[in-house]
Amino acid sequence: MTTPERFRRRFPIFEKKVFLNSCSKGALSDDVEKAYGTYLDSWRRDGSPWEDWVEMLERTRAVFASFIGCSADEIAVSYCASTAAAGLVSALSFEGTRDRIAIGDFEFPTLVHNLLAQEKRGASVVRVRAEANRLAAESYANELDERVRLVPVAHVCFRNGYRQDIEAVVRCAKAVGALTLIDDYQSTGTRPLDVKALQCDFLVTGTLKYLLGSSGLGFLYVRRELIDELEPLVTGWFGQEKPFDFDIERATYHASARRFETGTPPVPNLYAGFAGIELLGQLDPVTVQAHLEALASRLIDGAKRRGFTMLTPEEPERRGPLVVLACHDSQRIVEALARENIVVSARGEGIRVSFHYYNLHDDIDALFQVLDSHADSMAPLLRAGCVANISCSSAFGLALRSTSSLRKAVFIRINRRHHALPAHKMTSRFAQRITVTVH
Numbered sequence: 001m002t003t004p005e006r007f008r009r010r011f012p013i014f015e016k017k018v019f020l021n022s023c024s025k026g027a028l029s030d031d032v033e034k035a036y037g038t039y040l041d042s043w044r045r046d047g048s049p050w051e052d053w054v055e056m057l058e059r060t061r062a063v064f065a066s067f068i069g070c071s072a073d074e075i076a077v078s079y080c081a082s083t084a085a086a087g088l089v090s091a092l093s094f095e096g097t098r099d100r101i102a103i104g105d106f107e108f109p110t111l112v113h114n115l116l117a118q119e120k121r122g123a124s125v126v127r128v129r130a131e132a133n134r135l136a137a138e139s140y141a142n143e144l145d146e147r148v149r150l151v152p153v154a155h156v157c158f159r160n161g162y163r164q165d166i167e168a169v170v171r172c173a174k175a176v177g178a179l180t181l182i183d184d185y186q187s188t189g190t191r192p193l194d195v196k197a198l199q200c201d202f203l204v205t206g207t208l209k210y211l212l213g214s215s216g217l218g219f220l221y222v223r224r225e226l227i228d229e230l231e232p233l234v235t236g237w238f239g240q241e242k243p244f245d246f247d248i249e250r251a252t253y254h255a256s257a258r259r260f261e262t263g264t265p266p267v268p269n270l271y272a273g274f275a276g277i278e279l280l281g282q283l284d285p286v287t288v289q290a291h292l293e294a295l296a297s298r299l300i301d302g303a304k305r306r307g308f309t310m311l312t313p314e315e316p317e318r319r320g321p322l323v324v325l326a327c328h329d330s331q332r333i334v335e336a337l338a339r340e341n342i343v344v345s346a347r348g349e350g351i352r353v354s355f356h357y358y359n360l361h362d363d364i365d366a367l368f369q370v371l372d373s374h375a376d377s378m379a380p381l382l383r384a385g386c387v388a389n390i391s392c393s394s395a396f397g398l399a400l401r402s403t404s405s406l407r408k409a410v411f412i413r414i415n416r417r418h419h420a421l422p423a424h425k426m427t428s429r430f431a432q433r434i435t436v437t438v439h
């Protein structure tokens with residue numbers, strides 16, 4: 001298998017930039033650029049080669065299905081995760097006593113918006129709450145019972161990189177007869193994924209991030225046993241058994257998961273998506289996972305040495321391919337990094353640093369070189385109610401920058417004992433990391 005160094009050469013951006021933002025958009029490879037060219041050639045040369053383009057739809061469906069360990073008939077090709085989820089939830093019934101959807105705090109907004117819209121169709125929403133940047137599988141277990149129809153679960157949280165124990169959540173949901181919908185967007189392409197072993201009912205994802213393809217292409221996996229009974233209200237001619245019969249007398253859903261498709265497929269994105277998945281298919285997903293975990297560990301170790309605060313858990317099994325470092329002016333830090341040709345993104349009170357197989361340890365060293373000159377910003381913005389585990393020196397700096405009322409009220413826990421300390425007493429004699437609670 002190719003090394004990260006050799007893989008990286010296929011991504012021209014690395015000639016000019018340190019790209020650490022795959023959680024937002026995967027880098028463009030030569031292969032994907034060439035695939036766009038192939039599409040344009042076909043259009044220029046043949047005008048309207050629909051047979052070739054529909055064949056590309058089927059090839060993309062098949063390559064993705066084999067990537068996640070299911071059959072092509074269990075995959076609907078969509079435009080994005082949102083439309084995939086919209087079609088799916090429109091096919092679920094929220095009548096009767098099983099009317100609940102259990103929504104965790106780490107979901108991506110678009111899924112939540114689609115789920116909240118189901119309240120108009122009789123669904124009632126229960127919330128599964130996170131605590132201190134963690135969302136334990138037990139919190140799902142506490143909310144699940146025979147009234148729950150659907151449990152959506154973000155595998156990796158886009159905001160803080162927390163990796164959910166999806167196996168445990170799927171088990172809890174199964175135990176009460178609820179259906180599970182995994183949002184795998186922040187994970188697909190970074191480690192092995194086998195939907196049959198996972199035993200989830202549905203999964204949505206797309207190609208624009210770690211699958212190294214284009215925007216405008218999403219996938220929905222539907223477990224075979226469920227397909228027949230699901231009749232989406234969001235539909236269109238490509239979701240029909242015989243689209244090219246152009247029948248306007250009746251609608252007949254396709255027998256496979258294609259029934260969740262709607263209109264003309266996004267042809268250019270299929271070319272790009274297919275090329276991205278094929279490129280990843282040349283790698284061993286276990287090796288990819290190990291490489292990304294090593295990169296994340298290097299970032300976390302460096303951050304800890306500097307007293308920076310992570311919003312992402314340290315244990316490899318609870319984190320994904322992105323690590324979020326807290327800072328109180330994330331946009332300014334992102335811009336400072338961009339001036340040095342380092343690409344990351346800001347979300348809320350942190351900067352997101354994310355990895356793919358093309359990243360090297362040198363990328364992290366380059367990142368720290370810039371962050372070191374902004375160390376004073378690398379502390380969380382604490383509001384009343386916040387809890388953070390940070391170094392004493394960060395807490396000290398933080399308190400000095402805070403409003404006078406916050407300065408008076410910093411309450412720290414050292415070695416499990418609580419102290420109310422005025423900021424000026426927080427000195428380096430407390431060398432260890434401390435937990436700060438703001439009241």
Ligand SMILES: Cc1ncc(COP(=O)(O)O)c(C=O)c1O
Binds near residue numbers: 081083185
């Ligand atoms: C976890 C997760 N789900 C979904 C999406 C995007 O969904 P869509 O393809 O509908 O834009 C994102 C994008 O950042 C995401 O991080």
